[in-house]
Amino acid sequence: MDSELRELYQQVILDHNKSPRNFRKLENSNFEAEGYNPLCGDRIDIFIQVENDIVKDISFQGSGCAISKASASLMTHMVKGKTRAEAEKLFAKFHDLITGKLGDKPSIEDLGKLAVFAGVKEFPARVKCASLAWHTMHSALEKEEKVISTE
Numbered sequence: 001m002d003s004e005l006r007e008l009y010q011q012v013i014l015d016h017n018k019s020p021r022n023f024r025k026l027e028n029s030n031f032e033a034e035g036y037n038p039l040c041g042d043r044i045d046i047f048i049q050v051e052n053d054i055v056k057d058i059s060f061q062g063s064g065c066a067i068s069k070a071s072a073s074l075m076t077h078m079v080k081g082k083t084r085a086e087a088e089k090l091f092a093k094f095h096d097l098i099t100g101k102l103g104d105k106p107s108i109e110d111l112g113k114l115a116v117f118a119g120v121k122e123f124p125a126r127v128k129c130a131s132l133a134w135h136t137m138h139s140a141l142e143k144e145e146k147v148i149s150t151e
């Protein structure tokens, strides 16, 4: 990871950890899931309101490390307004990014700020922190109404 991206990564993590976006309970959500990452102790609840196949609103609550919280904050920001299929596609691409499957020079146009998580691939234990919110979002949309785990 070059120094510019590393600095941006730290800024984004700090910013979203300090002032997480969409950090609240959604009153009229029709999809919900709870996620848990036992390796780090991150816990997260995702609330999604889907209308006409569009993620009209999405929020999260929970406690965990800075990476899990910042990732959840960015995830809700990126997924809001997208169709369910688009949200799943973004999850797949994000997962490829943080597991190194996109290579060293990922095309980042459609990933936006998510690209700052590229460096996570160097820290396998952190991949679970960064992907927890996404796995939980996926689980909510699949309506698997149970506690999911990244294990």
Ligand code: ZN
Binding pocket: 037, 040, 041, 042, 064, 065, 066, 067, 068, 128, 129
């Ligand atoms: Zn964590």
